[in-house]
Amino acid sequence: MPQLEIRDLEVYYKVPFGTIKTLFGIQLDVEKGDSIGIVGESGSGKSTLGLSIVRLLPPNAIARGHIFFNGTDLLALPASKMKDYRGTGIFMIMQDPFNSLNPVKKVREQLIEALRIKYLRRNERVPEESLYDEVLKKLKDVKLPDPETIMDRYPHQLSGGQIQRIVIAMGLLLEPSILIADEPTSALDVSVQAQIIALIKELQDKYKMSLLFITHDLSVAYAVSEKLLILYGGRILEFGNTEDVMNSPAHPYTEGLLKSFPRGNYRDGKLYTLQGAPPLFTDLPNGCVFNPRCPYAFDRCYQEEPGLYDYMGRKVRCFLRHE
């Protein structure tokens, strides 16, 4: 049984002039130890997807459907029960790391608190001193310079990169079954980015965590993930093995995206471009969401929305791949 099963997930936002739907019939199985790169442009619904799994959507959002975590439907749980699953069950590294830490507590207290919760839930008794050592070791793992001093600081005294690493360390300390990371490296420098990616991968292998890595950058997703989920206009357009998708993209959007990446020098020729811009949720096209930009679109694409079809071991939302 998959660790996480998402069935018919739809998310709506209530706004003064009505409701806006931002996720459409998401189906996803996450097996233990999977690493899935969730790739989408702005307004694809990728952050909404992550937030709805940990049920941290803003109060005006409504999520419908089912998210089964080891058989329990998270969406049906009362809010008070949900917190038992956060942290050690599912941990999310947010895009804006500052909100993940308590501003009035020292870094050390917060990390030790996270560890206490972990051992409490496992019914293990661990002496306090070893907690400190474990925290220190993990901070060294995330390449935080001078961890002893930084542990005695408050979050506002630290830089974005330092905070991001502390939150990542917290996630790793909790050893969650599922780690969701929403653009965890976008606040970090290029050379640090590779360090963090390597670290997350290494720990994922070690503890058999499942990883959902949300990013706008296909090249980062390529480096991180074994499976690739392409989101566009709130829908899954393609889902499959990362190597397969990169080598032979099945959806015209994935194909166009990959073709438009610069390779070589401008003297070798113009870059391929996808015309137009990603759609807005307030103004989605009829039929297939990708039809205004699709070079292969035909009549049917404008009239009905394609389903998510099985195609060569992948899932693809395109009529061309449906026999």
Add this chain to the structure above:
Amino acid sequence: MKAVDLLKKAIGIRKDVDSFSKRVPENVSIWYYVIHDPQALIGLIIIALFIVWSIVEGSLQIIGGYLKDPALGWILLPHNPLAPPNAALSLKPPSLSYLFGTNLEGEDILSRILYAAPKDATAAFLVVGLAILFGGLLGTVAGYFGGWLDEALMRITDAFLAIPGLILAIALSILIGPGYYSVLIALTIVWWPIYARLFRGQTLTIKYRGYVEVSRLFGESSLKIIFKHVFPNAIDPVVAYAALDFGTVILTYSTLAFLGIGVQPPYPEWGAMASNGLSFFPGVWWYTLFPSLTILLVVISFILLGDRLQDIISGRLTY
């Protein structure tokens, strides 16, 4: 300012609006949200009534003053708010003809409340407007140029902000002398440092934005850049703060009148009326209650509207 915070707490201003503004479509105006929010709408309606009435009544009073016909000032009111003392009408409870009752001098309290409105409205808008103008310009210039100018201005505002506003206002009004305009001057002197700080803070972030730097490359003068790019872009968050602040000015202005500073009798003033009536409380409850309620109503309305504006504007800025 403490009183405002308490009031906000008491009426349970919503705090969950940030998330709401995440998916704001970009071509809807601010007023759309105000009208669709019951709290803000109530605030807006009351403020609109207050302003419209103040304009009408205020113009009548001014025209009456020019024509040497003060009676024109109360042509729309049920009774003469400045009527000579009349023992027969003294301290009458609310009735059909005197809706809010009468005071010790036998004047109609409703008429006096309505007659005093224009002065309160003028005080609020003049004080905040002048504070934005002087404080805003000083703060923007200081923030833009930096250096010793900035340093000096910030130390001056520190000195002002170190003294509680009400006490400073009382001291200044006594120093300048009694009267309506001296209170306005005193309040403006108390109010500008906050706006200087607000604008300086905004300017410090705006001056490194691309459009300001690029303008410098085009050879635009600093003064032009300040007026074209910096000041207009700094003003958005200030507007929301100012909407809240109108209520605070009215509250402070009324407090001063309550203490006997400002508009001199026999001209009516809400705070002074509440103060005079207090000695008859609770027996003659209407004497102090209705002026106090009026102050409360107007101040709350500004808070309801201002708070909503703040949510919308800050939400938009982070969009």
Add this chain to the structure above:
Amino acid sequence: MNENGSDVLIRTEGLTKLFLASKYGLLDRLARAKPLFVRAVDNVSISIKKGETVVLVGESGSGKTTLGRLLVTLEKPTSGEIYYEGIPLSKNISAVREKVQIVYQNPLESLDPRLNINSIVEEPLLNRKITKEERLRRVKEALESVGLDYSYVYFRKPKDLSGGQRQRVALARAIISNPRFIVLDEPTSALDASIQSQVLNLLIDLKNRFNYTYLVITHNIMVAEYIADQIYVMYAGKIVETGRVDQIMKKPLHPYTQLLFKSVPSLRNKRLEPMVGEPPSLINPPPGCRFHPRCPYAFDRCRVEEPALVEVEPGHFAACHLYTKK
């Protein structure tokens, strides 16, 4: 490096920019405390040929943005000189300002949200003696050059446009005053992946039509390779390597460049090899080569002697003791 030929548009000599590391106020001055400086750009000499695209590659904090700002006169050099067509900049700063432009990473911050597109694009022309009709004609022309429809955009505000359209507006404002030299600071990194190639094509197209000289600042190696003629690699305020794009991409010489290429995610690079350590402090940079604490090949000489740029193959320079002769 200092070919003084007429095809060189911009040349810098020993360009250095120091920033105060912390506020140096009245009290510090009275206490005669020594001010601490950040050496953002340290003794940099580069030359940019007319019509060429030069790309500055490096991590944040390497000084690449400061160097770009120095070249468009947004910062004043602490020491060193910039020559624009052979004339020192300090002698004719106002003439140079008319010929240089800068485009920023995030168009939402570089376009005034209160102005409409017409006012934004015409701004560079306001201080010149140009008639209203002429101005309008040039605004239309500039917007057309960047692929925007004047009648669609002129009355709109930046927030009404998409990310790609906004960056096109920023480009239109940059080219309307007919500059010779444009600094592009991370021009595509705030854009969606599917929009990036549109803007890159547009940049090449504009350069071919109007013969601009670009300085592109980026950390994206794929973008750098695509748009560059010449690449400069910066590390901790210094140029550590420079050469033609094919030389650098095929055979990076400096250990930093080699490690950088291996650690940056790209579509060719499934297995990343992260670089160890952190960039050095610029207040108190390490002695000798600034990269030696992170360098796998560092030897004794690297810790004491700062390497100079040496020509390893024609046109390809590196500042590394592996290539300096004893």
